[in-house]
Amino acid sequence: MKQLRMTKALCLMRQSLHHRIHDIRLSTQRRLLHSGTRSSHFYKISVICGGAVSLGIGCYIAWACEPRPLPKVFAHSPNTVESLSVNFGTKVTKRQTQLENAINYARELLMRKKDDCGVPGIAVAVSVDGETVWAEGIGYADIENRVPCGTNTVMRIGSISKPIAMMTVARLWEEGKVNLDKPIQEYVPSFPKKTVNGKPVEITLRDLVSHVAGIRHYATGKTPPSKNVNADTESPEFFSNKKFNTTEEALEMFKNDPLLFEPGTKYHYTTFGWTLISAAVEGASKEPFASHLRRLLKMLGMKNTFLDENEPIIYNRSRFYSRDKFGSLVNTPPVDCSYKWAGGGLLSTVEDLICFGNAMLYCAQADGTKYKTGYLRPETVRMLWTPHAKVHNYWQKTSFKSYGMGWSLTETGENPGGCVEWPAAAMYHTGGSVGGTSALVLLPSARDPKETNKLGSQNPPRGVVVAVIGNVSNATYGSVALGIARRFAELCS
Numbered sequence: 001m002k003q004l005r006m007t008k009a010l011c012l013m014r015q016s017l018h019h020r021i022h023d024i025r026l027s028t029q030r031r032l033l034h035s036g037t038r039s040s041h042f043y044k045i046s047v048i049c050g051g052a053v054s055l056g057i058g059c060y061i062a063w064a065c066e067p068r069p070l071p072k073v074f075a076h077s078p079n080t081v082e083s084l085s086v087n088f089g090t091k092v093t094k095r096q097t098q099l100e101n102a103i104n105y106a107r108e109l110l111m112r113k114k115d116d117c118g119v120p121g122i123a124v125a126v127s128v129d130g131e132t133v134w135a136e137g138i139g140y141a142d143i144e145n146r147v148p149c150g151t152n153t154v155m156r157i158g159s160i161s162k163p164i165a166m167m168t169v170a171r172l173w174e175e176g177k178v179n180l181d182k183p184i185q186e187y188v189p190s191f192p193k194k195t196v197n198g199k200p201v202e203i204t205l206r207d208l209v210s211h212v213a214g215i216r217h218y219a220t221g222k223t224p225p226s227k228n229v230n231a232d233t234e235s236p237e238f239f240s241n242k243k244f245n246t247t248e249e250a251l252e253m254f255k256n257d258p259l260l261f262e263p264g265t266k267y268h269y270t271t272f273g274w275t276l277i278s279a280a281v282e283g284a285s286k287e288p289f290a291s292h293l294r295r296l297l298k299m300l301g302m303k304n305t306f307l308d309e310n311e312p313i314i315y316n317r318s319r320f321y322s323r324d325k326f327g328s329l330v331n332t333p334p335v336d337c338s339y340k341w342a343g344g345g346l347l348s349t350v351e352d353l354i355c356f357g358n359a360m361l362y363c364a365q366a367d368g369t370k371y372k373t374g375y376l377r378p379e380t381v382r383m384l385w386t387p388h389a390k391v392h393n394y395w396q397k398t399s400f401k402s403y404g405m406g407w408s409l410t411e412t413g414e415n416p417g418g419c420v421e422w423p424a425a426a427m428y429h430t431g432g433s434v435g436g437t438s439a440l441v442l443l444p445s446a447r448d449p450k451e452t453n454k455l456g457s458q459n460p461p462r463g464v465v466v467a468v469i470g471n472v473s474n475a476t477y478g479s480v481a482l483g484i485a486r487r488f489a490e491l492c493s
């Protein structure tokens with residue numbers, strides 16, 4: 001009623017202004033009849049100005065009368081307060097205010113990162129307790145054709161392919177089709193047996209999914225890997241444009257190289273290790289790895305996640321960019337990712353990554369009593385999210401890496417948002433590829449599922465998921481995504 005009365009008042013005001021302007025124009029005409037043609041210019045100017053003023057006032061009133069929709073938020077927030085807004089009389093919830101503040105904070109973080117790294121296009125999505133509360137694209141997916149970047153823009157996600165592939169491995173383990181502790185030759189007989197310092201050693205799937213197998217990463221020469229975060233993009237292998245028809249063929253890139261260390265004794269991040277993992281999946285299931293992957297994506301509803309192939313027409317696919325030695329934006333050269341589908345060869349959107357993250361949270365929290373178990377059992381997810389025994393980095397003797405099985409982990413001491421129910425405080429993965437960088441962060445809620453939180457949610461998934469993807473090389477989003485996740489986790493407390 002209050003809004004209706006205000007609308008009527010504004011309409012009456014608009015009519016009154018129209019009548020007043022009409023009277024002024026008539027009065028001006030009468031004066032001009034007595035003053036002759038010398039003032040004809042004044043008449044024209046007055047008519048034009050009067051019309052402009054009338055149009056401007058009318059547009060403003062029409063704009064003021066237009067209802068203003070509030071941001072999309074949860075509909076079941078019980079605590080409300082009366083507030084004057086542009087659409088008079090609307091109730092604005094405390095939850096909406098908190099959400100708007102979180103979005104503004106997160107957008108500022110993202111814009112700073114976009115400007116710092118010179119990212120042409122970047123997309124972000126955030127979900128809280130399974131509901132997407134913010135999703136936005138900023139900049140351009142295609143600079144040359146001025147195509148905006150959106151939440152449905154398909155971009156390279158790099159190593160976020162690893163936790164997605166890990167879901168397939170874990171499912172095969174649950175079905176008893178693979179043993180994580182058997183020698184890898186059990187599933188890939190063509191892979192040579194290895195020795196370290198003349199001593200025979202065994203590589204297992206458990207070693208491979210935790211990056212402690214001693215398999216090398218992209219070659220940067222005969223010396224140990226560089227500490228430079230951009231070392232990958234300095235390797236010719238990173239830009240490989242060779243087409244491999246099978247995973248078995250792709251093993252030729254590294255299978256005859258010596259191990260860097262005895263398996264299980266050190267941590268060394270490796271994408272090639274995941275090429276060997278995909279070969280093991282094929283050997284155990286007698287089915288191409290790509291078929292496993294496509295079936296998983298279909299079951300999870302990830303309709304815009306694809307193998308990064310050059311030939312197929314993929315709608316909303318971004319262009320990919322990098323910076324040359326002068327800092328100018330350039331198109332990246334064509335690459336072929338057939339050697340690393342599992343380790344870094346997928347395309348996706350922030351919407352699909354949110355879907356994947358929520359699927360993982362659901363699997364972790366639905367124990368089969370009240371809620372049907374997900375694609376994986378909760379105890380399996382807990383195994384994936386438990387840090388491997390602390391071992392030193394291969395190239396950094398005084399530090400260790402907290403990594404589970406296909407997932408990077410933060411220490412529980414870095415507790416974000418009270419999420420300490422799990423062995424690690426946050427589960428995440430970042431990705432870097434030719435013309436793409438990405439980050440995915442999961443903060444499971446430690447809330448007792450029997451208690452209703454401020455959002456009224458008791459059902460899994462419970463927690464925060466953040467996905468960020470950009471279309472330029474050598475940008476890092478991990479810390480930004482974690483900062484955004486921590487800010488939105490406050491909405492759950």
